[in-house]
Amino acid sequence: MKNDLKKFRGKVYLAGAGPGDPELLTLKAKRAIEEADVIVYDRLTNPNLLNLNMEAQRIYVGKKAEYHHKNQDEINEILYEEACKGKIVTRLKGGDPYVFGRGGEEALYLKDRGVKFEIIPGVTSSIAGPGYAGIPVTFRNIARSFHVITGQRNDNAELNYKHLARLEGSLIFLMGFKNLAKICKGLLEHGKNPKTPVAIIQWAATSRQKVLTGELSNIYEKSRNADIERPAIIFIGDTVSLRDDLNFYEKLPLFGHNIVITREAKRAQSTIQKFQSLGANILSFPMIETVFTDSAELKEAIENIEIYDYIFFTSVNGVDFFMDKFLQESDVRKLSKTKFCTIGIKTYNALKKYGIKADLMPDVFEGMEAVEVLKNHVDRNDRVLVPRARLGRNEIVNELKEFCLVKEIEVYDTLIKNTDKEEIIESLKDYDDYEIIFTSSSTFKNFAEILGTDLKGVLEKGRIISIGPITSRAVEEAGYKVDIEAEESTIEGIIEAIKEQREKF
Template sequence: MNSLGKVVLVGAGPGDMGLMTIRGQEYLEKADCIIYDRLLNPRLLSIAPANCEKIFVGKANHLHTVPQDKINELLYEKACKYKLVVRLKGGDPYVFGRGGEEALYLIDKGVQVDVVPGVSSSIAALAAAGIPVTHRGVSKGFQVITAHSKKDALADIDYLKLTDETVTYIFLMGLSHVGEIARGLIAAGRDAETKVAVISNGTTNHQKKVVATLNDIDEAVAVARIDSPAIIVVGEVAKLEKELNFFEQRPLFGKKIFLPVIRGFDYTLGNPRKSFFENELESKLIEFGAEVITACSGAIKPIECDLKFLTELKENAFIVFTSANGVKAFFWNLFEVNNLDSRAISNVKFACIGQKTASTLKEFGFNSDIISEKQTGEDLALALNGILDSSSETYWFCQKNTSELFEKNIDSKIKLNKIVCYENKQLEYDNSEDMKEKISTCEMAIFTSGSNATFAIEQFGNNVPKKIISIGPACSKTIINLGYEVYKEAEISSYDGIMELLL
């Protein structure tokens, strides 16, 4: 029986998280070891199990790339140690990714190999820039060409074979040679006015592009300060980029936002679910085109609670939630810790702070009997005061070190059982000079809680953008007390309220 593990070559796509295939994600979720390159979204690594070994073999900060023969040897070494090794490569493993070389080496060593295709930047980056790779009446096909050879020299390209005006020519890894490529095509007979597009960081929210002609593309790239990685597209399909430019027309495209976040505990119907993003707001901002720089200030951790008392509750007892995290932690305790199910709370009524918390409760199959109009503890307390009396059983599932607004405003005649079911644990955070530089280049910051505001301002100080968006009054008060001004405050204290403000 073969004792060697399996190596899977997985294409990570060109940068947009949503372009990772389902099959690729399934392998990442089971990987014992990931050997990865530079040109992929680093968030993909968070999909892997916590004990997965992650090894970087790409080029960064002008360090030399790990030689291909050393990568081949490393893959074999890890296949001898682990059951599943994922070779994670930007784009597609077989589109100038040297995946074929790695696969042949491993097969020769007796290692089982599989490949998961990835979305190639040669197609995806064009689509994101509004350029169809083929178009009826304009381009009948396309050709992908590497413009890179050893020691950063221009590849040996036969330009006489690239003169068909009905074909789209796509050059990868050729940004530093764009002028030479243009001159080579002109010398081979291409019209100097042929359209050319150069797309940098395609499919990401910091994508840039420039469209010119073969005659002036070199100068246009220099003026636009296009950075690598970049793709060069030669062909009349580039003329369609304004009409088909959906990706760059998103309302927050080009905005760079600093967002300190708390890593949530994402639990639903009996199982934790994984997310690429630290929280829902980050996901929304990226969906609408923003580039988001996050700094994680903490993580929500559920606390085990004994819920056996639920089976002995009187009818019309109330369970109170002042956050969506409280809802998730409660049901985690119900299902996972206490081995109970919904029958244990069949006679219970629920009170929730705002629509967001109520909608989270509904995900678990329960409607809220009371929902505060405003997303504040004070408003929920006043709503309960109007209907409860001293005979009411009330159980508040909340955070350790929670805000006092709810507890302070609840009528003293109401017996309130406070049950701490989750906490915000401090995490190590990235306070490197590189992170500070990234934050300082953001045009605005969004603070979603007083604790996030305090964390960001205390840790990053003068690097925090002056334009600060606040989620609501309590958060704004903290920001002002820290000596900063609030640029704008959401009318509704929620993620949706912030998105309404931005859009």
């Protein structure tokens, strides 16, 4: 009876994850990920989607040609067993679950065993993939229909090439690259025009996208020398001729760049979106986690806030943790005579969200520059409150103490994030090159600690990008070279630095 009640509470979402670009995820699928206790995902799921829910259990059931991590029967049973534990299970499937995704089989398996399920359609690669390659599946007066065909059959039966060769619209073969020679031969033998344009689209809608074009008569020979790998879509039809005019994705400024983000998960999302909008592929491995630290000392500082002439914020986290606590315990009007100093535009904007504009901010986004700016505005008897991290930089506070009365107060701690070392190594091994961004010295130090003896191999294969001098110093002290340092210590500064570097080559 108890197990029956758990099964009644459990539910499975069979959700389409889209073709590769994580921004093509539907709002409903996003909610299903966020609500999940368990996420079951495959090889074609963009790993950044998993970061929408850092608490859920993750079960990988990936499949690729000739190798299945889990077979379909095992996947069906995993969905059933987890739902029977009373859990919300989100089964993420590349593309759409009902377009050659075996979603129907999984749904029937659950239905027959009394488990609730829901289908969440996804953007199918059969349409979005060609679209990202600059190839419309239909176009007035060129292609009035399109046909999606599986390129492989488990029963070894032949496709009906006689019928397919007579179709006038676009032919889109999924999972068919292995059988490209057979597909071309079958269509040609049944009268398909050998001059028909063909495109093979590898890893569609990702930064690894690669497109090979040709004609039905020569595409197989061209593919043998083109280093095309699966997954790949075969598109046969006259709209391939529009690719040169409609190819937008591969022209984005950071297309082809594989960017490794190491910053805290809750702050990484906007960073990820900025890079993705420019065409970059993102691999996110959060290295740190910030947590609020309450104390009697903080409470006392808030109660006596009016004795301070200045509040000096060195980070966005410092602003958020201090101001949230202050507004819980006190009244913003008590800050009416207090002046504020911030390091960097991000910290300035974080404070502005609370309705406060900083009085002082240095032109250079670096801690000691802010100290110099403040030095010109305070005297020996001014009191300065510095809300900061538990392991914040001592040199800033020590320098401030040379010319004013300083009270530093810990408002948060930076912890090492329990990111799986093997997940990092396994994810990066498929890439020939990548760029690793470190947004603080702590992200680099934690990255080094997690990877241990594997650090050298990972860093030497990629390029190291630093947000500013302090972070660069941490990298160099560990014996590594920083390839790019942002002139402006912001994510926007990093993006500009990467774009400038790209233009040089």
